[in-house]
Amino acid sequence: MGKRVEARRRPTVRAVLIGVCLTAVFVGGGAALVGWPDSGPTAEAADDAAEDAADSAESSPEEPTTAPRGSNVDPAPGDSPEAARRIPVPSDGPGTFRTARSSGSPVGSGDTVRRYRVQVEEGIDLSPRQAAVEIETILGHPQGWTSDGRNSFQLVASGPADFDVKIATPGTVDEICGAAGLLTRGEVNCTVGRTVVVNLKRWVLGSEQFDGPVTEYRALIINHEVGHRLGRGHVTCGGDGEPAPAMMQQIKGLHGCVANAWPYSEGGTYITGPAVP
Known part of the structure; x- marks a missing residue:
């Protein structure tokens, strides 16, 4: 049925998920990006200590550090402290963003380096630095987009960037995505131009359709939306019992596939299925 069409060499350096929350839903504003520039200078990973202090100051001292019994956020084994915290989800925000003051060396072995920034809407109780570390780990995973041997990604705090990843409240997501004609209804993510918009x-909270920890679902969000930035369109399930492609809109149902967050299998085979018109 046209599944698994291209086996690729996997990177030699294997990134290990450091216990970060990964989840996703996708509204397909699937935009292919052409003519992205190669990266500028590389740098060792550097987290701004001042940002840590600011994040701590912004967090409510009365906020529990673990999700209470009965919470709708269930930390999975291995989740980071950021994942384990019960992060409130306000319906709306100011529409302004904080940029993570973190940067790193390129991840992946590909010659084409995609530079990106991570931004979190102001008023959200989520550390931009932690979000950036999480997203950098996803993009460097050996089953992620670097497995094609062509693409690498570099987290930057300033300077030229090929795309931004914005984490925003549902209302702000609706505004950004709606301006491009996409209907998100406060529920899902989208890609608009050079911006990945994460709800x-x-x-x-993840998705009821995804049988796995919230960390994995966050990986699906990033892999799906960044896949659109790489020119990948929507596909559907390749066969009963097969892993769902990352470019499948899994929040709309799995159609016989098994929930999966990664574009490539452990063996380095691209996971795909029939194209969706």
Whole structure:
């Protein structure tokens, strides 16, 4: 049925998920990006200590550090402290963003380096630095887009960037995506131009369709939307019992497939299925 069409060499350096929350839903504003520039200078990973202090100051001292019994956020084994915290999901925000003051060396072995920034809407109880570390880990995973041997990604705090990843409240997501003619209804993510827009609701709560920890679902969000930035369109399930492609809109149902967050299998085979018109 046209599934698994291209086996690719996997990177030699294997990134290990450091216990970060990964989830996703996708509205397909699937935009192919052409003519992205190669990266500028590389740098060792550097987190701004001042940002840590600011994040701590912004967090409510009365906020529990673990999700209470009965919470709709269930930390999975291995989740990071950020994942384990019960992060509130306000319906709306100011529409302004904080940029993570973190940067790193390129991840992946590909010659084409995609530079990106991570931004979190102001008023959200989520550390931009932690979000950036999480997203950098996803993009460097050996089953992620770097497995094609062509693409690498570099987190930057300033300077030229090929795309931004914005984590925003449902209302702000609706505004950004709606301006491009996309209907998100406060529920899902989208890609608009050079911006990946992540719905905080999905980042925190995941999806009932996805049978796995919220960390994995966050990986699906990033892999799906960044896949659109790489020119990948929507596909559907390749066969009963097969892993769902990352470019499948899994929040709309799995259609016989098994929930999966990654574009490539452990063996380095691209996971795909029939194209969706």
